[in-house]
Amino acid sequence: MQRRLIKKNIYWLGAIDWDRRLFDSLVPLPDGTSYNAYLIEGSEKTALLDAVDPAMLDLLMKQLDGIAGIDYIISQHAEQDHSGTIPQLLARYPQAKVVTNAKAKALLMDHLHLAEEVFISVTDGEALSLGDKTLRFIHTPWVHWPETMVTYLEEDQILFSCDFFGAHIASSDLFVTDQGRVYEAAKRYFGEIMLPFRAIIAKNLEKLAYLPIQMIAPSHGQIYNQPSWIVAAYRDWALQVPHNLVVIPFVSMHGSTRMMVDQLTQNLTEQGVTVELFNLAVTDIGKLAMSLIDAGTIVVGTPTVLAGPHPLAAHAAFLANALRPKAQFLSVIGSYGWGGKAVETLAGMVGNLKVEVLEPVLCKGMPNKDTFAALGQLANTIAQKHKEQGFRAYP
Numbered sequence: 267m268q269r270r271l272i273k274k275n276i277y278w279l280g281a282i283d284w285d286r287r288l289f290d291s292l293v294p295l296p297d298g299t300s301y302n303a304y305l306i307e308g309s310e311k312t313a314l315l316d317a318v319d320p321a322m323l324d325l326l327m328k329q330l331d332g333i334a335g336i337d338y339i340i341s342q343h344a345e346q347d348h349s350g351t352i353p354q355l356l357a358r359y360p361q362a363k364v365v366t367n368a369k370a371k372a373l374l375m376d377h378l379h380l381a382e383e384v385f386i387s388v389t390d391g392e393a394l395s396l397g398d399k400t401l402r403f404i405h406t407p408w409v410h411w412p413e414t415m416v417t418y419l420e421e422d423q424i425l426f427s428c429d430f431f432g433a434h435i436a437s438s439d440l441f442v443t444d445q446g447r448v449y450e451a452a453k454r455y456f457g458e459i460m461l462p463f464r465a466i467i468a469k470n471l472e473k474l475a476y477l478p479i480q481m482i483a484p485s486h487g488q489i490y491n492q493p494s495w496i497v498a499a500y501r502d503w504a505l506q507v508p509h510n511l512v513v514i515p516f517v518s519m520h521g522s523t524r525m526m527v528d529q530l531t532q533n534l535t536e537q538g539v540t541v542e543l544f545n546l547a548v549t550d551i552g553k554l555a556m557s558l559i560d561a562g563t564i565v566v567g568t569p570t571v572l573a574g575p576h577p578l579a580a581h582a583a584f585l586a587n588a589l590r591p592k593a594q595f596l597s598v599i600g601s602y603g604w605g606g607k608a609v610e611t612l613a614g615m616v617g618n619l620k621v622e623v624l625e626p627v628l629c630k631g632m633p634n635k636d637t638f639a640a641l642g643q644l645a646n647t648i649a650q651k652h653k654e655q656g657f658r659a660y661p
């Protein structure tokens with residue numbers, strides 16, 4: 267793919283990674299991804315915004331053929347999928363300066379061993395003139411590292427946002443064409459890496475609210491040429507009040523825990539509570555992360571394995587603890603063979619969650635009528651709590 271014109275003297279460059287199926291050796295990428303860089307040619311200076319993943323260096327280098335000089339390489343985020351090819355860019359354009367903020371500069375020196383003299387540090391709100399185009403840098407921490415910033419091109423009203431508003435999608439379409447598909451990918455991305463920072467993200471959104479924005483150009487996925495809906499979606503995801511939704515990540519070995527999960531789902535549905543199930547033996551953890559954005563209650567379903575929770579349930583608990591979702595209630599249900607401490611172990615793994623723990627429902631062997639009655643009671647309690655807390659309708 268050659269560089270592509272977005273507006274006069276503004277180009278998309280980068281790499282569409284159709285094949286990648288895992289990020290950070292953890293996050294599933296069902297639709298691939300892209301690493302977007304942008305070239306802005308002012309009347310006096312030329313800037314390149316961000317770079318690409320080192321695996322895609324050759325593509326970026328070919329796209330720069332014919333570009334005689336780059337004055338500034340703007341680094342909005344030090345993570346290597348956007349910064350990892352800066353050393354090679356500096357080798358090709360030795361006169362270029364890396365423009366970034368102080369925190370990012372320190373990280374780039376650590377991660378890429380860049381020399382201090384290649385940097386120009388910019389403060390929050392500072393502007394850089396390219397002649398007839400002005401770049402204004404706005405610090406937006408935790409989207410998704412502490413040093414992240416965005417860049418506003420004033421004359422064209424384009425916000426270059428790096429991970430902020432990004433979506434892991436590989437597409438030959440430069441601009442968003444399928445809003446539903448991008449909404450899902452962007453929500454997945456928010457759930458996977460930004461959920462713990464939602465309070466700061468809400469502040470970042472307010473910080474940008476005064477800007478007239480015609481276009482948002484992220485560093486993953488397509489460009490938003492009608493950006494208001496993705497900003498509204500971020501506002502919704504960042505809200506602290508959850509939805510009337512119970513998320514049940516579960517695993518079952520011989521079917522008993524599955525029977526309990528199904529019964530609880532039935533009872534909750536009858537009470538008007540939406541339920542989303544994730545069978546951890548087969549689930550896509552990105553889908554689970556998306557649901558955790560909205561959940562009011564999390565119920566972990568686990569059998570007991572060697573006196574503790576099933577390792578897949580422990581993995582889900584670890585993930586939820588790291589993502590710190592806004593859920594306010596938590597419970598555990600499951601079947602055990604002869605005994606164990608599955609509940610105590612799981613409870614000890616979710617110290618980051620600010621939740622009220624509801625009475626677990628455990629049974630020895632196959633669930634019986636007492637088990638089902640206890641599950642009915644748990645469903646009643648959850649439905650009542652959701653009403654009392656005024657959780658929002660889902661979706």
Ligand code: FEO
Pocket residue numbers: 343345347348409410411429485486
């Ligand atoms: Fe796309 Fe946080 O890097």
